[in-house]
Structure formats: C-alpha cells, structure tokens
Amino acid sequence: MAMLKTVLANLLQPSRTRAPADMPPVPQTYRGALVHDAGRCTACGTCAFVCAPKAISFTQVPGISVSWHFFIGQCSFCGLCEQNCPTHAISLETAVPGVMNNAAGDGLRLESIIALKPCTRCGAAHVPLPESAMGSQWSEEEKGYCPECRRWAASAKLRSAFIPAETATPAASPALEGAGHD
Amino acid sequence: MPYTFPLGPYHPALEEPFKVKVQCQGEVIDSAVVEVGFSFRGIELVAQKRNWVEVITLIERVCGICSNTHAMTFCMAAETIAGIELPRRAAYIRTIIAELERLHSHLLWAGIGAEDIGFHSLFMEVFTLREKVMDTLEAISGNRVNYGMNCIGGVHRDIPDPTVYLPVLDELTRVLNEVVIPTFTQNPTAIARTRGVGPLTREQALEWAVVGPVARASGLDIDVRKDQPYLAYGELGFKSFVQEEGDVFARVVVRALEMLESVRLIREALLSLPAGPLKAVSGLPTIPVGEATIRTEAPRGEAFYYVASEGGNTPARVKIRTPSFVNIPAIEPMVIGQPLADLSIIQASVDPCISCTDR
Ligand code: SF4
Ligand code: SF4
Numbered sequence: 001m002a003m004l005k006t007v008l009a010n011l012l013q014p015s016r017t018r019a020p021a022d023m024p025p026v027p028q029t030y031r032g033a034l035v036h037d038a039g040r041c042t043a044c045g046t047c048a049f050v051c052a053p054k055a056i057s058f059t060q061v062p063g064i065s066v067s068w069h070f071f072i073g074q075c076s077f078c079g080l081c082e083q084n085c086p087t088h089a090i091s092l093e094t095a096v097p098g099v100m101n102n103a104a105g106d107g108l109r110l111e112s113i114i115a116l117k118p119c120t121r122c123g124a125a126h127v128p129l130p131e132s133a134m135g136s137q138w139s140e141e142e143k144g145y146c147p148e149c150r151r152w153a154a155s156a157k158l159r160s161a162f163i164p165a166e167t168a169t170p171a172a173s174p175a176l177e178g179a180g181h182d
Numbered sequence: 183m184p185y186t187f188p189l190g191p192y193h194p195a196l197e198e199p200f201k202v203k204v205q206c207q208g209e210v211i212d213s214a215v216v217e218v219g220f221s222f223r224g225i226e227l228v229a230q231k232r233n234w235v236e237v238i239t240l241i242e243r244v245c246g247i248c249s250n251t252h253a254m255t256f257c258m259a260a261e262t263i264a265g266i267e268l269p270r271r272a273a274y275i276r277t278i279i280a281e282l283e284r285l286h287s288h289l290l291w292a293g294i295g296a297e298d299i300g301f302h303s304l305f306m307e308v309f310t311l312r313e314k315v316m317d318t319l320e321a322i323s324g325n326r327v328n329y330g331m332n333c334i335g336g337v338h339r340d341i342p343d344p345t346v347y348l349p350v351l352d353e354l355t356r357v358l359n360e361v362v363i364p365t366f367t368q369n370p371t372a373i374a375r376t377r378g379v380g381p382l383t384r385e386q387a388l389e390w391a392v393v394g395p396v397a398r399a400s401g402l403d404i405d406v407r408k409d410q411p412y413l414a415y416g417e418l419g420f421k422s423f424v425q426e427e428g429d430v431f432a433r434v435v436v437r438a439l440e441m442l443e444s445v446r447l448i449r450e451a452l453l454s455l456p457a458g459p460l461k462a463v464s465g466l467p468t469i470p471v472g473e474a475t476i477r478t479e480a481p482r483g484e485a486f487y488y489v490a491s492e493g494g495n496t497p498a499r500v501k502i503r504t505p506s507f508v509n510i511p512a513i514e515p516m517v518i519g520q521p522l523a524d525l526s527i528i529q530a531s532v533d534p535c536i537s538c539t540d541r
Binding site (some may be wrong): 016024027028029030031049050051052053076077078079080083084 | 232233235236237239240242243310317320321322323324325328330338339466
C-alpha cells in the first residue's frame with residue numbers, strides 16, 4: 001500500500017536525475033586543459049620542479065632552442081605548475097582536458113619551442129626574457145642582453161651610481177668596456 | 183561440517199581489494215582472518231624522493247575519499263617543523279574542506295551500507311545528497327576529489343563568497359533529518375539488518391585499538407577534534423557523539439549525528455570566516471632540520487603523521503598511520519557468531535578504506 005502511494009505521488013513529479021542543461025556550472029577554479037605560452041616561458045624549470053608525476057620535461061638543441069614538453073598521461077591536474085610559474089606562462093583552463101589514454105604511450109603531448117636569441121652585446125645564445133618580466137629598468141638595447149650581460153650591466157649601473165661620472169676612468173664606463181662579462 | 187569461505191580480494195561489496203577469510207559452521211561464522219596488502223603502493227618510500235612541494239600532491243593520493251585530510255595533516259607537520267603559523271582564514275578554510283570531506287565520506291559510506299543490505303532506493307537518496315556535497319567541494323576547490331587546497335603555510339584557494347553555500351547546507355540538514363536518518367533508524371528492513379549485528383564491546387574496542395566512529399559506537403569517547411583541537415575546532419566548539427551498543431546500528435547512528443554536527447561546523451565556519459591572507463609564506467618552502475608528529479580526525483578516525491626533515495629538498499621520513507589500518511582488523515572479533523549473510527554489512531560498517539590501508 002505504501003509502495004502504491006509512493007508510485008502515485010511520484011507519477012506527476014519531474015525526473016530527479018539532472019538533465020544535461022541542469023548541470024552545475026564549471027567553477028572558475030576548475031583545473032582542466034593545460035595551456036602553455038612559449039612567449040612568456042623562460043625555461044626556468046620551476047614547473048618541472050613542483051610537478052610530482054613528472055609530466056613536464058625539457059629538451060634542448062644547444063645554441064638553437066629549448067623545448068618545454070608536457071605529457072597529459074602523467075599529469076594529475078594539481079595546478080602547482082600554474083601556481084608556481086613566475087611568468088604566468090602556464091594556465092589550466094576551464095575547458096575539458098584532452099585525451100589521456102594511458103600513462104605510458106598515447107595521449108596528448110604538448111611541446112613549446114623557445115627559440116634562443118643571440119645576446120645583443122656578447123652574442124651568446126640565451127632564452128629571451130618576456131616583455132612582462134623585463135620591467136622598465138632596462139633600456140631597449142639592454143633588453144636583448146643575455147643573463148650574464150644583464151648582470152654585468154646591472155653592476156655597472158650600480159658602480160656608476162656610487163662613483164661620480166667625472167672621477168670615473170674611461171674604462172669604467174659601460175659603453176667603452178670590452179665585450180667580456182667581467 | 184565446518185568450511186572456509188573467502189570473501190575477496192576481488193570484493194563483492196567494495197571496489198577495493200581486501201580479503202576476509204571466514205570459518206563457518208553451517209550459516210554461522212566461527213572465526214575470521216583479515217588479509218590486506220593487495221595494492222601496496224609504497225607511498226612512504228616515494229615520499230622520501232619527492233621535494234616538499236611535490237610530496238603534497240603525492241600524499242593527497244594516499245586516500246581517494248579523505249584525500250584532503252592526508253595533505254592537510256602532512257602540511258601541518260611541515261608547518262610545525264618550520265614554525266610557520268597558519269593564517270586564521272586558512273585554518274577556517276581547511277576546517278570547512280575537512281568537514282565537507284567528512285560529510286561526503288559518511289554519505290558515501292551510508293549509501294554503500296544501504297546497498298549492502300539490499301536497500302537500493304535508500305542508496306539512491308543518499309547518493310543524490312552526496313552529489314550536493316561534491317558540487318560544493320567542486321565549486322570551492324575546482325575538483326571533486328583531490329582538491330589540491332593545501333600548501334605548506336596555508337591554502338591555495340579562497341572562498342570568496344561564503345554565503346552562497348548556505349542554501350546547500352539547509353538542504354543537507356533537511357534531507358538528513360527527514361529522509362536519511364529516519365529511514366536508517368525507523369525502517370524495519372534497515373533495523374532488522376543492523377540492530378545487534380556485528381557487535382564490538384567497549385573492552386574489545388580498547389583491545390583492538392579502534393578509532394573514529396567505530397570506537398565512538400562502542401562507547402569510547404575519543405575524537406581528536408575534541409581531545410586536542412586543531413585548526414578552527416577550538417573556536418567553533420565541538421560535540422562528539424557516543425553510543426554504547428557497539429553494533430552496526432550504533433555505527434550508523436554515530437555517523438548520522440556526526441553529519442549533522444559537520445553541517446553545523448561548516449555553517450559556523452562560513453559565517454565567521456575571518457579576513458586575512460591565505461598563506462603565511464610565499465614561494466617555495468624551506469623546511470629546517472626537525473621532526474613532528476601530528477594527529478587529526480579523518481572521517482574514519484584518527485590519522486597520524488610523523489614527518490622528519492634533514493633540511494634538504496625532500497622529507498627524510500614520512501610515517502603514515504591511517505584510521506582504516508587499525509579499524510579493519512577489528513572485523514575479526516565483530517563477525518564471530520554472526521550469520522554469513524551479515525558479513526558484508528559488518529565489514530562495510532567499519533568503513534574500510536583499502537586505499538589508505540595499503541598506502
Ligand atoms: S612554464 Fe613557467 S615555470 Fe615552467 S619553465 Fe616556463 S617560465 Fe619556468
Ligand atoms: S598540473 Fe600538476 S601534474 Fe599537471 S603538469 Fe602541472 S604540476 Fe604537473
């Protein structure tokens with residue numbers, strides 16, 4: 001009898017299973033498809049350092065390029081690479097991640113090639129820093145420097161701030177110094 | 183004639199491998215031997231090879247249900263070694279996630295329990311309710327399991343608008359009070375399959391050192407949230423529920439009342455969420471030489487972590503004792519003298535989690 005009552009009461013009720021249109025919204029914090037922006041990446045390796053399942057790796061062609069690799073079969077979607085990337089080159093979108101068939105073989109792989117550029121001062125091939133990471137303290141010319149030359153230019157600036165220009169010997173002026181790093 | 187009956191390791195009641203080998207006289211169980219270790223993963227060893235950031239991702243996978251508890255307890259241990267004080271907002275957010283996780287774990291258990299006694303409509307009701315908790319967890323953390331909320335020194339994600347989750351809590355209270363609890367405690371089918379089944383006396387509970395809801399259903403008033411308050415539990419106040427009977431029915435009642443208490447804790451934590459930063463440290467953490475032991479109350483009982491650091495990139499030792507690890511052996515005294523048909527609900531009543539037992 002009780003069962004009959006339940007059946008009758010439920011007869012005119014809508015379905016309690018959610019319809020496709022009635023799905024909860026995808027939260028903004030959802031960690032889905034991983035996107036990497038080669039233009040912002042400095043190949044610093046932080047993302048590989050924090051990635052527990054080692055989904056991120058690097059290869060290089062010496063003097064030409066550094067490649068950033070991602071294999072979705074190993075990714076656990078923890079989001080730590082996104083959170084720790086200093087230049088915000090990685091983001092986990094709200095889109096559904098691509099296929100990840102198994103941990104060993106097929107499945108989505110991403111590769112970003114970061115071309116090395118010759119230093120505008122010494123010519124050494126290096127990973128260019130993204131514009132956003134440069135800040136305003138570097139001149140147009142200095143933006144093309146390799147890390148060693150930037151370090152040299154920074155210390156030269158510091159030196160010239162302490163030693164007044166009149167007393168400085170010509171050799172201490174950055175423009176006249178040789179192309180060496182030290 | 184006595185015979186031996188193996189239940190598992192490919193388990194009819196659970197998705198995880200563990201084995202209960204019972205000796206029966208006709209329908210009645212004489213003795214039982216529990217075997218675990220079919221899916222050992224060696225997480226404690228791997229943890230020594232992962233740096234302090236990676237290891238949280240790893241530790242979170244100790245358990246598939248109470249993943250947050252493990253990551254949180256590990257982070258608390260690392261914070262203790264490094265002397266980092268957790269910001270209050272982070273403590274409240276951790277409390278909210280921990281209690282939501284307890285709700286979803288207990289609801290999962292209630293659903294599986296209902297299924298084990300052949301009560302499918304109750305299983306459906308409970309899982310519909312659990313889905314609401316999962317949606318809330320997803321809305322806050324971005325994922326349904328493995329929330330990735332914890333980092334050493336705080337939490338990764340904020341709860342920007344706490345009040346939007348209050349209607350879900352009202353709904354949870356309503357369905358728990360009107361459907362789930364009355365069905366489990368008043369429905370003749372549910373009572374017949376649970377009352378007096380799988381008893382564990384207070385003395386046996388002490389002897390087998392059970393923890394969590396299993397201990398509280400046998401009259402032992404132990405709960406880390408009350409005995410040694412951590413996170414926001416001291417400020418929110420906490421009430422533990424104890425039953426004296428020690429049967430499956432008592433375990434149902436304890437978990438049901440705990441769910442209502444969890445809803446209350448979440449509501450109060452959401453309403454009194456203090457302002458402030460989410461993390462005490464920025465950048466990658468450095469953990470000095472030291473060691474720490476931390477206890478927290480996971481959904482299944484006390485989780486214990488011992489973490490040692492030698493000041494390097496990786497922990498020197500991570501020792502994990504999970505609640506199921508001590509609760510599962512207690513199935514042996516519970517099933518003696520019980521009918522074979524009740525074996526399934528008795529072992530389900532301790533809420534065995536093989537994932538964390540075989541960590
Ligand atoms: S993606 Fe970010 S963290 Fe990874 S190497 Fe590039 S800049 Fe560094
Ligand atoms: S989301 Fe986590 S697992 Fe995936 S690549 Fe990033 S750090 Fe590695």
